[in-house]
Amino acid sequence: MTATASTPAKGRKRSLGTGWSALGFISPAVLVVAALLYAPFLYTVFYSFTDYDGLTSPKWVALDNFKKFLDDPALTTSIRNTLFWVVGTTIVPVAIGLLIALLSFGIKGGTLLRLPFMLPYALSGAGLGVIWGFILQSDGAANDLLRFLHLPGADISFLQQAPYNTIAMIVAMTWQQSGVNALLFLVGLQSIPTPPLEAARIDGASGWRMFRHITWPLLAPLTTVVVGLSLVASLKTFDIVWVTTQGGPGRSSETLAVTMYRDAFVSSDYGYGSAVALVLTLVTGAVTIAYLRFQIRGQEKLR
Amino acid sequence: MKESRLGWLARRGTLAVLGLVWLIPVYLLLVNAIKPTASYDTDKIWVPDKSFGLFTNLREAWTSVGLGESIASTALYSVTGPALAVVIGAMAGYAIVVLRLRAGFWWFLLLFGGTVFPTQMLLIPLFLGYSWADLYDRRFGLVLVYTAVSIPLAAFVMRNFFTGVAYEMFEAARVEGASTWHIFRKIYFPLALPALGAVFILEFAFIWNDLLFGLTLSQSDPVRPVMTALSALSSAYAGSSVPVLLAAGLVMSLPTVAVFLAAQRMFARGLALGQF
Numbered sequence: 001m002t003a004t005a006s007t008p009a010k011g012r013k014r015s016l017g018t019g020w021s022a023l024g025f026i027s028p029a030v031l032v033v034a035a036l037l038y039a040p041f042l043y044t045v046f047y048s049f050t051d052y053d054g055l056t057s058p059k060w061v062a063l064d065n066f067k068k069f070l071d072d073p074a075l076t077t078s079i080r081n082t083l084f085w086v087v088g089t090t091i092v093p094v095a096i097g098l099l100i101a102l103l104s105f106g107i108k109g110g111t112l113l114r115l116p117f118m119l120p121y122a123l124s125g126a127g128l129g130v131i132w133g134f135i136l137q138s139d140g141a142a143n144d145l146l147r148f149l150h151l152p153g154a155d156i157s158f159l160q161q162a163p164y165n166t167i168a169m170i171v172a173m174t175w176q177q178s179g180v181n182a183l184l185f186l187v188g189l190q191s192i193p194t195p196p197l198e199a200a201r202i203d204g205a206s207g208w209r210m211f212r213h214i215t216w217p218l219l220a221p222l223t224t225v226v227v228g229l230s231l232v233a234s235l236k237t238f239d240i241v242w243v244t245t246q247g248g249p250g251r252s253s254e255t256l257a258v259t260m261y262r263d264a265f266v267s268s269d270y271g272y273g274s275a276v277a278l279v280l281t282l283v284t285g286a287v288t289i290a291y292l293r294f295q296i297r298g299q300e301k302l303r
Numbered sequence: 304m305k306e307s308r309l310g311w312l313a314r315r316g317t318l319a320v321l322g323l324v325w326l327i328p329v330y331l332l333l334v335n336a337i338k339p340t341a342s343y344d345t346d347k348i349w350v351p352d353k354s355f356g357l358f359t360n361l362r363e364a365w366t367s368v369g370l371g372e373s374i375a376s377t378a379l380y381s382v383t384g385p386a387l388a389v390v391i392g393a394m395a396g397y398a399i400v401v402l403r404l405r406a407g408f409w410w411f412l413l414l415f416g417g418t419v420f421p422t423q424m425l426l427i428p429l430f431l432g433y434s435w436a437d438l439y440d441r442r443f444g445l446v447l448v449y450t451a452v453s454i455p456l457a458a459f460v461m462r463n464f465f466t467g468v469a470y471e472m473f474e475a476a477r478v479e480g481a482s483t484w485h486i487f488r489k490i491y492f493p494l495a496l497p498a499l500g501a502v503f504i505l506e507f508a509f510i511w512n513d514l515l516f517g518l519t520l521s522q523s524d525p526v527r528p529v530m531t532a533l534s535a536l537s538s539a540y541a542g543s544s545v546p547v548l549l550a551a552g553l554v555m556s557l558p559t560v561a562v563f564l565a566a567q568r569m570f571a572r573g574l575a576l577g578q579f
């Protein structure tokens with residue numbers, strides 16, 4: 001905004017004698033972040049190439065931990081579950097969120113009608129796990145409801161059988177996330193300029209056609225953000241699984257984040273745990289970049 | 304915009320019905336958290352009980368996993384962590400934007416880059432390092448880690464905020480002979496308070512709801528944060544009944560629910576500008 005303020009002439013840059021003082025002001029932030037975020041990050045990368053139990057010193061094993069992945073059934077299950085989480089939570093809660101936003105946009109009492117969807121968002125992952133662990137318990141409320149509605153699944157022990165346990169927890173996550181997605185979409189709807197909407201309305205567009213050809217394209221940048229946020233969050237799913245099933249029964253509902261935690265802190269296999277963490281990071285990074293490139297290309301095509 | 308009567312009804316009707324479905328878990332939570340343990344019965348999950356047992360349930364949760372101390376500790380973490388982060392982040396923003404730190408943008412990228420990788424990348428070395436440095440299971444250790452994870456967002460928001468403040472203000476104060484620290488404390492920091500408040504509230508909610516750091520870096524009842532205590536209470540039900548667990552979950556959630564409802568809009572903005 002103030003061009004002169006943000007890009008001063010090079011010559012008078014530190015004419016006010018602030019060079020050292022600037023370093024002093026930034027150093028607390030840099031020191032804390034370096035010591036508690038960057039250093040651990042680098043150590044994890046190092047540990048992932050070692051065999052380390054925390055007692056004897058780490059032994060360099062090169063790529064052995066990563067080779068072990070191939071015949072670790074727990075890891076295969078965990079990757080499959082993580083994929084379930086990614087697909088499940090990037091589609092359903094985003095779609096429901098969009099629906100809620102569209103239905104409640106610009107109507108009187110919209111805030112009140114949205115409230116039920118907003119409440120769950122304030123819950124922590126652990127709180128969510130407690131509530132849904134109770135609802136989904138064998139012969140619990142979920143089964144009652146399905147039986148009452150004569151729907152299939154009334155006799156399934158949701159938390160005891162794979163893949164129902166993962167699917168059931170995705171439903172719980174949908175319950176939590178839809179509201180905040182609606183809120184984000186609502187911000188997007190409010191920022192759509194009125195002229196194109198008015199023009200379309202005068203041309204007789206309404207309902208589905210209006211949405212398909214006007215609102216949806218205009219919302220595209222925001223959809224990118226909402227889906228991107230869900231994508232990254234879903235890859236790191238931990239809290240709800242840990243509290244609801246602890247990854248069980250057996251290791252059937254583990255996600256990558258849970259597998260990492262279990263290998264490291266239950267089995268004290270820090271080398272292998274670090275390797276899982278590194279893979280999780282690489283996958284998250286790769287997916288994010290691929291997704292952004294895909295989105296950017298898509299938007300260029302629209303122009 | 305004109306809307307047909309039918310359309311009006313359809314929109315509200317769909318929202319209301321969907322909203323009621325969404326409230327079912329809340330209803331179940333309330334009804335069963337209030338029930339005395341003795342009246343809890345899997346066949347009567349849907350029916351409220353006549354007697355009020357919430358406080359008895361809470362008392363039990365209090366004694367079995369030391370929830371009281373946990374709450375006090377968590378309050379400490381979720382207030383001091385963001386408070387420190389907000390001051391440190393504001394200082395960093397001030398250094399980059401106002402004091403024109405050399406290569407400031409790269410410093411900023413370095414700070415903000417701290418949020419890019421998943422928490423899982425930090426846990427193992429933090430646990431091992433904390434054990435070594437005698438920070439494991441100590442309140443100070445948790446304050447430290449929560450401060451660290453809160454700094455990048457604070458620095459991000461502050462950098463943006465200070466960019467919008469006229470530089471002439473700094474020049475004028477400097478000509479008057481004020482020290483950079485004095486200018487920060489008397490002018491820039493107070494100016495940034497509203498923005499810092501928003502960051503503080505977001506970080507407060509994030510730390511209050513944190514499970515993973517607590518799980519990894521603490522173990523005793525007084526030190527571990529509430530969500531970790533809740534997780535312990537729920538594991539194999541720790542011998543505690545469903546109503547006790549639900550009552551604990553309900554009370555632990557109240558602070559963030561209150562904060563969230565008070566600041567809905569801000570959360571949406573905060574979410575869009577940088578996820579934790």
